Amino acid sequence: MITQEQLDIFNEKIRAANSIFLFAHKNPDGDAMCSVLALARLIELNYGKDVTCIYDGNIPDNLDDAPLRKRLRFFEKIEDDVPVDVAIVMDADYRVTRNIGGPVKFMERAKFVVEIDHHQNDAKDGLLCIDDETAAATAEIVYDMMKRAGWEWDFVIGRLLMTAILTDTGCFKYEKNGNVLRVAADLVDSGVEIQRIISGLSNKPRKTVVTEAASVGATEFYFKNRLAIAVIDSQQYKNIDGRGETALNLLAQMHGVEYIVLLKEQKPNKIGISLRGRGRPVNTIAMALGGGGHEFAAGAVVDDSLENVKKKVLDLFAKEVRK
Numbered sequence: 064m065i066t067q068e069q070l071d072i073f074n075e076k077i078r079a080a081n082s083i084f085l086f087a088h089k090n091p092d093g094d095a096m097c098s099v100l101a102l103a104r105l106i107e108l109n110y111g112k113d114v115t116c117i118y119d120g121n122i123p124d125n126l127d128d129a130p131l132r133k134r135l136r137f138f139e140k141i142e143d144d145v146p147v148d149v150a151i152v153m154d155a156d157y158r159v160t161r162n163i164g165g166p167v168k169f170m171e172r173a174k175f176v177v178e179i180d181h182h183q184n185d186a187k188d189g190l191l192c193i194d195d196e197t198a199a200a201t202a203e204i205v206y207d208m209m210k211r212a213g214w215e216w217d218f219v220i221g222r223l224l225m226t227a228i229l230t231d232t233g234c235f236k237y238e239k240n241g242n243v244l245r246v247a248a249d250l251v252d253s254g255v256e257i258q259r260i261i262s263g264l265s266n267k268p269r270k271t272v273v274t275e276a277a278s279v280g281a282t283e284f285y286f287k288n289r290l291a292i293a294v295i296d297s298q299q300y301k302n303i304d305g306r307g308e309t310a311l312n313l314l315a316q317m318h319g320v321e322y323i324v325l326l327k328e329q330k331p332n333k334i335g336i337s338l339r340g341r342g343r344p345v346n347t348i349a350m351a352l353g354g355g356g357h358e359f360a361a362g363a364v365v366d367d368s369l370e371n372v373k374k375k376v377l378d379l380f381a382k383e384v385r386k
Contacts, residue, residue: 093230119164202227
């Protein structure tokens, strides 16, 4: 729950700042990207401040039509010596300094750092941490800040917040807390169209869909088909947007599958791991691999060979399925 003291400190620091930077984790997903853009617009509308929104990595193609998408600037296009009064790190998840990639240099140089997140993270990097592990998405925290502070907002902000919520909840599939549904209802009442957003999110390049579908076709199954492991190697990885949601969604439709793993060879000896659980928690597996995330949707990045990472995953799930 956001406190009045936190809002007061945020208000004080933003009003005094001449240079504000916003960014999230590397390879930003819908919640990360849209939460950054929504808060940037809120700051500009309510404080009259210019905000610089930056990122590192790749942004999914299906977010190309999100409002204000073109405002995001790749971190290398920003001069290294630019002053930073306030850096706001959003949706960074576990191991913040590693997880945000290139923008970490702006955070380290900032006079004041704000952290806004809904993931569990015991290593706080912000001087002001507005965190809520019960929130379904970082956008839900931004919405709560907006409402409690009485900020002016518009349709663009509403659409960004809804896009963030839909992507991080799997269109509400993963949620057990009804608050995010109440937030969504308020956004719908304001004129935000869920169907239009979902339609836009379902628009991917053909090569991405074909690559991910092929990985599903080659999926291996373990523990009496309870665990499905799909692989995208380094040659195939260049065809996807870094996340592999199509593959994960297809595997989640298979009868009897309880745990889903997608191994993505981002480069030799650097393996991205996406985990999904169908009513089964996977966040503890992610944490054992040095990652984190939601109870039923989590991930990690491991510096090791594809073969070794696959063995580690199988060993961890062998213990999990016996519980």
